[in-house]
Amino acid sequence: MNINDEHLKELEDEAVFVMREVAAQFEKKVILFSGGKDSIVLVHLAKKAFWPAKIPFSLLHIDTGHNFEETLKFRDDLAKELEIELLVRLVQDSIDRGKVLEETGINASRNKAQSVTLLDAIEELKIDVAIGGGRRDEEKARAKERFFSHRNEFGQWDPKNQRPELWNIFNGHKNIGEHFRVFPISNWTELDVWQYILSEKIKLPKLYYTHRRKIFSRNGVYLAWAPFMQLKPAEKVFEADVRCRTIGDITCTGVTLSKAKSLEEIVSEIAATRVTERDGRYDDKRSEAAMEDRKKEGYF
Amino acid sequence: MGINGESKYKSLLRFITAGSVDDGKSTLIGRLLYDSKSIFEDQMDHIVQSSKRLGRQEVDLSLLTDGLRAEREQGITIDVAYRYFATPERKFIIADTPGHIQYTRNMVTGASTANLAVILIDARKGVLEQTIRHTYIASLLDIRHVIFCINKMDMVNYDEAAFSNIKTDLLVLVRKLQIEDSHYIPISAKFGYNVVEPSENMRWYQGKTFLRLIETIEIKKDKNSREARFPVQTVIRPLSEEYHDYRGYAGRVAGGTFLQGDEITVMPSLLKSKIASIDVMGKTFSEATAGDSITITLEDPIDISRGNMIVKSGNLPLTSQDINLMACWFNERPLKVGRKYLIRNNSNETTCVIKSVNYRMNIDTLEKDIANLTINMNDIANISIRTSKPLFFDSYSKNNITGSLIFIEEGTNETVAAGMIMEE
CATH class of the missing domain: 3.40.50.620 (HUPs)
Known part of the structure; x- marks a missing residue:
């Protein structure tokens, strides 16, 4: 209310x-x-x-x-x-x-x-x-x-x-x-969800905000790099300013290049975005x- | 102004779409999502790929809403699918309900929460049995607003007379079914004419486009506004140090307005008290209206539990063990007179026995059938039941929350029917 x-x-x-x-x-x-x-x-x-x-x-x-x-x-x-x-x-x-x-x-x-x-x-x-x-x-x-x-x-x-x-x-x-x-x-x-988080001021893990991270690109999706992940020969790990759009298992969670520091900035970014968040979920791309x-x- | 300069008071409109198999429902929804820029790039890529694979000549927007594998294979929609899009004025929830005869239950399901019904008609075919059925279900579920989209105008050369003839037939139907607010739009979902943008081909149509209409239809007044009703879902007793004596009744206001200080009566005990506070997570409000999820505390410590209903004194619901209702049968096993079922009305559960089937509604002709009283799946009938304890309720036409119930079959636990309580 x-x-x-x-x-x-x-x-x-x-x-x-x-x-x-x-x-x-x-x-x-x-x-x-x-x-x-x-x-x-x-x-x-x-x-x-x-x-x-x-x-x-x-x-x-x-x-x-x-x-x-x-x-x-x-x-x-x-x-x-x-x-x-x-x-x-x-x-x-x-x-x-x-x-x-x-x-x-x-x-x-x-x-x-x-x-x-x-x-x-x-x-x-x-x-x-x-x-x-x-x-x-x-x-x-x-x-x-x-x-x-x-x-x-x-x-x-x-x-x-x-x-x-x-x-x-x-x-x-x-x-x-x-x-x-x-x-x-x-x-x-x-x-x-994002507008609600903003209006209710709900605390989130910092991963949702912009941060510097080692990432690599696979089939057009940026994935967070972790030591146990296998890379294909052509895949190169590099650092970038990113935020997570969803957080799940690290092996299939895509990250978005972003400089959004606040909830307001994230909401503007989501409102303007042209791809769904599941586009970054590698698990859905299988079939x-x-x-x-x-x-x-x-x-x- | 709110977030992103959008209107702070963006409202929510829920609508269902109904039509026969090939009337172009999925295409209309695909078109709405596409033209209102609610389709994301990855979804669009997907549709382009699928269209190619299926050998379609053009990008098939209907692929966007056909969710399950069986539907994609058969190219039909077999269950209610929900879709979402928003414009700066409103957020929309679409329940895409199938048009096959065997899936009436899905349309009833989708219609139960809708503010508005969109019924598609093929301009070449006009009013069919299905049209009558869909319009009847919309009226049975008391949907106040119906938009008839006369689709495939491109197939009849955008002929105004074709549209007018269908509209004339529909007006007869609408009057018969007492639909409060009806609208008629000639469209071509395939090409998007009169969906989001008007069309040069149909200059004779002066009304709003489909999107403009659903953005502007007033729905606020429709809510269950008169009788103040509050079915109790659960009792909140923290028993913590800070809130040792707190006893709150949690629920969602099902009708009317409650004010702090209001005199209330508890159903079925008829005990009386006054509202001490209306709480939402540490904040206290002076009033709550239909749709609000709140917690109420009372001035007196009276015994209230789940299944009870708090109402304003002086405006009590009906109480009876003998109830007449319109039921839509959902189950493969036909209705059995004399059989016991569990029924659920709000948070209140009780047993009932079906006393009689009074008539079966022929929903293709709108005639009452008293010759064949076997009620099979997807049939709609007027029935009488007797409950094991008194039920407190309003008629469905007064309040669609306190006036509705479902039948649950013991043993299978399936929801076998939905019922709308009739006026005495």
């Missing part, structure tokens, strides 16, 4: 409503926390929904081990500040236990392997709802996602058999072993239905 922009306020009201439905309809509830801006916005919305009580959710981070240092510190500090439980499950453990094979080769990424670790965590911790920061504007397959997305006992999504979702009535009924993914910011666009396939397997 303290937001001036009418459309942002309506999106916030809707997301807060969804958060409260989750709190009322489920038992073991987590926010999937990646340290990225969308999950940080989710935490802020949860604060709003339950003030002055504590957030009734734990944070669950599926850690690929390929992180930006700062994200981890940000995550730990946030959980401490909110006095909520932080659960971390490692993709490395799933690999060591032989549950998933590590990808090899030049484009190797642990992004896909995360699904296995996530589903294992859901089973182990008896999680019946995982709140995610997915937005319908991100990608074609996500455009059809419900707010309350039902997953069968294998954690899979069936896009052809989704529950109809009418008015503001969300049906979270399920059988034992099944769970839900809930997406409170389904209707937000990238620009909405036309890449996201749909990963979602069916149980991806975020």
